[in-house]
Every structure is written in structure tokens, then in C-alpha cells.
Amino acid sequence: MNAVTQSLRAAAPRLPTPGSPELEELLAALSEGASERDASRTLPFEQVALVRKSRLGALRLRKEEGGGGLSLRELLSVVIRLGEADPNVAHILRNHFGFVERFTQPSVGDRHLRWARLVAGGDIVGLAMTEMNAKNVGGVEFETRLTRDGDDYVLNGTKYFSTGSIFSDYVLVRAQDEGGRYVSAVIPSVRDGMTLEDDWDGMGQRLTGTGTTRLANVRVAPEELIFDDESDGVGFGRPYHGSYSQLFLTAIVAGIVRAAAAEAAALVKKRARTFSFAPTERPVDDPILQQTVGEISAAAFAAEAAVLAAADALDRAVASRVEGRPALDAAHDGALAAAKAKIIVDELAIRSGAAVFDAGGASATKKSHNLDRHWRNARTLASHNPAAYKARSVGQHLITGDPLPLTGFF
Template sequence: MNKPVSTFSLQPSHHLDVHSPDFQALLNQIAEGESERERERILPFDAIDLIRRARLGALRIPVDGGGGGSSIRELFEIVVRLGEADANVAHILRNHFSVVERLVRRPRDDQSRQWQKAVADGAIIGLATTELETPKVGDIKPNTTLTPDGNDYLLNGTKYYSTGTLYSDYVLVRAADPSGATGATIIPVKREGIELIDDWDGLGQRLTATGTTHFRNVRVKRAEIVFDAPDVGYGVPYSNTFAQLFLTAINAGIARAILRDAAALVRSRKRTFYYAPNEHPTDDPLLQQTVGQIASGAFAAEAVVLAAADALDIATDAFDAGGPDAVDAAHKAALLSAKAKIIADEFAIRSGSLLFDVGGASAAKKLTNFDRHWRNARTLSSHNPTTFKARSIGQYEISGTPLPAKGFF
């Protein structure tokens, strides 16, 4: 990828137009070389630097805090477009926006205001929460420890699946103190005692640096720790709905990328099958039908994501206002997010296969790298599988049983 040259920079506004020429130029530059990066495993540091310089990570920071003041729906419109440009880059930012949503968007003290300013200035925040020793994914009781040491704490432990942290300026870490109280700290990734290892070897999302992070006697100030409370961060019911919908939005973006590549592939074809109904591929009704199916799936995937984002906006506003209906609104957002995942994942995965029906065997060459769309969509879908979502939705529709308030619902 060429050196970053984009001049786009987020301006305090409630309406970042995803179709504006300046923003489209930024997306085009992120998309440049995307397939080659994925095929050759070239880590997208330059693309993340473009995002850092554009201050795109400050979309959800309020205008008076130096951010874009965007709604959740507006943010997810951007995420879909980022997923279309580069699914790895979009995924790298998932944890950043999740941390901003929980602990940075609404500052409570001087420390959180410092975090907000850092994000408003372009900083990216990674995440280190998962421990393989826990029997359940999403368990919030970590083995990583915060041990008092004078006026500070020493952080020790190992985290896995630290998506995006390799590219970040800060990292949020979940840990517990000697009393068992759990909380999170946000610290610079270059602080002494932190080791980042890029050891993710999945079939898809190969460049997200979803690797291992070691913390060895990392000094943490008391002010940098936010201990769990019922109305803060991880204590909020359905607090992971945002993170789940983010992945679904990336799959909606992948569906758009498949449509782009499918249409271009048909237009570029010079040969067709002996028994094809038309000698010109662009006039072949079967190829037209297949591209039409892909286009419809991409539309549906994006539509359900944005509908769920609207519900998440309502829930977030209710929590911000301290309204009595906040939990009910959050449950509705989680329900719509789960339904959206089932639809968007199915269309993205299916479209990734249909792409080969418009190209034939030559489309399977390694050079084309078209298989990355299916691999990436399938990998994203494997996060909190649709089977669990469908079962919980069915249980709710039949018996009125609420969805789980914790975990990725």
C-alpha cells in the first residue's frame, strides 16, 4: 500500500455522509491492495494509520468532546462501508468502538475525559479480555490480576483473541483485584511489561492480529481502573449487543464486496460455456439471475443491520437518560441484532459461494483470491454461532423467555 495521503478528517457533525467524495476517497485508499494484503499476509498498518489520521474512531464521541456526534445507525452505515472496503480493517476497529461505547463516550471523571480526548485526537483502543481457562465464552470473571503495589497496581496475566490490539495505541484489559472485584483498565500498549504476539492462524480474517497478549508486572494507576458497577461498562444488561452487531455489519459489508466483484467478473469475462444460453456473458440470463440474487442478499443484510442499529440507538438513549424502560429497550435491540445476524451471515456466506457461479473454475485461482469473501464471512459468523441465536429467538417467540443478558446477545 502507498504511504497515507488521504486528506479526509472527521469534522464535528451529526451527519457524516457515507457517499461524500472525501469519505469515498478514504474508503478507496483503504480498499487499495486489500486482496493482495490478505493473500500475502501484509498487515494493514497503513490503512489503520489512515483511519487514525482521519479520526474516524471518534465518530461516537459527542461534538462537545471533539468527536463526530454520530448516532449508532450512522456509525454502522460506516462499518458496512468499511467491511466492503476491507473486512479485516473493519474488524480491527470493532473493539475500539465497543470500548468507546462502554467507557469513553460519556466521561465520568478526569481520567475518562483524558481517554475521550485521546480518542478524539485519533487514538485507537484495542481489547484484551478473553482467557482460554474460562469454561464459557464471555465469562467476566478473569484470572488476570491487579495486585496493589504502593499507590498503584501491578497487572499480570495472559489474554487471547486480542483483536486489533497490535494496531492500537491503548488496550482495555479485564482483571480482578485480590478481593475478587472485577474491572477494566485502559493503558498504552507500549507500557513496559506488555507483549503483543500476532499468532492468529484462522482461515479467515487473517490480518486482524487476533493474537495473544501477555501482561507481566505492568504498572497501572488506580485512576486508570474502572471497577464494575450495575450501570457502568460490563455491568449494563445486553452490553455486548453493540459488539455482536458490529460483526454482523462487517458481514453485510462483505456481501456488498461480493456483489461488486461478481458484477465486475461478469463484465470482464470473454469466454463462456459451450451450452450457455448466450455467447456474451453480460447477456447471459443465468449469470444475470445469480448477480441479482447476490445483490438482493447484500441489500437485505444491510437493511437488517441498520434496523437493529436503530433499536440500539433507542436503547442507548434510554440508558443515558436513566429511563425505567432501558432494559426492555436493550432486550429489543438484542433480539433484533440476533435476528439480523442470522439473516446477514446466511446471505454473506451464500453469496461468497455464488460468486464462483458467475466466474467458473478460473475464478478459483489463488491470484483472484475470491475465496477470501467466503472465508472471512464464515469466520465472522463463527463468532457466537447463529444456532445459539436462533434457539434463543425461538424460545422467546414461543415462551416469552428473555434472551441472555450477558454474553454476546
């Protein structure tokens, strides 16, 4: 451990690890007012500030570098709870944890330490990657360009769906240089020439800041760059690097099912009226309503179990990489598990989000209750990389032995 990480650890608050009172306090704070924020489209800057102060973003960082040293299974168990408390905040952090996974894990030498120190101090990293006119089939070509300008570089381009970046301290921008090499630039979110817009108008996940990033002659220092072909098998040059990001989304969806189960039970408990043909006078004694709540609760259990089982598979792939023996088979197994989890969890969440209204009746559809947020948020997250593509690839692999695609969220 070096002096920098020693001083960081000495000054930093205790991390909100699984089972700790710090985590429970943070989750309670994030949950408070989450429905109202969703309904009024109040961006959660205060809630993200609490996350930053808690250093939640360092949970996956190694302990000797100021982090929590959590396994992926442990981290994703926290993400499920975050998704239950506020899926918008959980989604805001997805790209940050993707950055941590790609660039702060040990590789050859100490190159990761620059980024690990930022994360250990509580800084949050966003992402600007997607381009609307990119031809993704067979790979990604970026129009965003990094060009030499004296001893430094400049970035120019436009990115879309930059989830979380307006809340972040740094933004990772994906681009290509003049020679076509792929590169990641990690720069402060307040850098001159970079404009972060909140123009996301989706029906769900309304508060994630999934907007446009505009780059106009943004200056970048050489030490802020990570070229894919110099990343020693980490970063975006790693096979199946998207599996973790996909499973992170699925963990949020599993959290939404937990929230739907709790909401359905609460609805039945406080329900005063019932139908003239109901089997019992009191809704709480109605076996049909009890069954509805039980089915949503079972869906939450199954969704969480699927996510954590896939996390175990990804942990095995990470272990092979950290030990210096990256195993492509292990990475493929992780991708396969993440794909299977998405296929089933998305379906459970969408069904459960609708079933809440079976527990609450027509009065539960009042706009003031905002109970449609569970379905809207789950449906929006599930639309990222539709499950049909995952199911087809899983089936093809089982029938023909063809591997899953290396690119995208596989």
C-alpha cells in the same frame, strides 16, 4: 465545552462522516490493495495509520467533545462500507468502537472525559479479554489479576484473541482484583511488561492481529482503572452490553456481501468465455449469470437493511440510558434485533461468498484471484458466537417469554 475539547476540535481534521468526501477518500485508500494484503498476509499498519489520522474512531463521540455525534445507525452504515473496503481493517476497529460505546458516553459526572479526549485526538483502543481456560457458562472468571503494589497496581495474565491490539495506541485489559471485583485497565500498548503477539492463523480475517497478549507485572495507575461496580451502569456492567459488539461484526459481514456483489458483476463483465450449452454467446447477456449477480446484490441489500434496522433498536436503548432512564426492555429489544440480524446476515454472506464462483466459472477459482476471501472472511466472522445459539434463544423467547441471556454477545 471545555478548553481541552475546544483546542482538539480546532486542530483536528474534518471527520469522515457519511456522505463526506473525506470518507470516500479513506474508503478508497483502504480498498486499494486489500485483496493483495489478504493473499500475502501483509498487516495493514499503513491503513490503520490513515484511520488514526482521519479520526474515524471519534465518529460516535459527542460533537461537544470533539467527535462526530453519529447515531449507531449512521456509524454502522459506515462500518458496512468499511467491511466492503477491507473487512480486516473494519474488524481491527471493532473493539475500539466498543470502548467508545461503553466508556465515552455521558454517565454520572465527567468521568468519561478522560477517555473521550483520547478518542477525540485519534487514538485507537484495543482489547485483551478472552482467556482459553475461562469457564464461561454462567459468567466469566478471569485468571488475569490486578494486585496492589504501593500506590499503584500490577497486572499479570495471558489473553487470547486480542483483535486489533497490535495496531492500537491503548489496550483495555479485563481482569479481577484480589477481592474478585471485575475491572477494566486502559493502558498504553507500549507499557513495559505487556507483549502483543501476532499469532492468529485463522483461514479468514487474517490481518486483524487477533493474537496473544502477555502481561508480566504491568504497572497500572489508579486513574487508568474502571471497576465494574463503580461504573454507574456503563461499561461491562451494563445489561446487554455485548449486543452492539455483535451487531458491529454483523455490519462487517454485510459489507462483505456488498463486496461479493460488486466482484460478481465485475467478473461477468470481463468474462470472455462461456459454456458450449450457454443460452447466449456473450456472458454479459446470459440470463443465468445475470440472475446470479442479481441474487447476490439482493442479499447485500437485505443484509444492510437488517443491520440498520437492528441499529435503530439499539439507538432507542442508548437514548434511554443517556437520558438517565436506562430501560432494560429497550436494551433487550436491541439484543433481540441484533440476534435476528446475525442469523439471517451470516447465512446470506456465506451463500453469496460461494455464489461468486457461479458468476465467474472455474477460472475464478485460481488462487491468484483470491476470490475465496469473501467466503473465508464471512465464515470466520460468522463463527464468532454461532447463529444457532442466537436462533435458539430468539425462538425460546417467542415461545416461552424467557429473555435472552444477559452475558456474552447478546
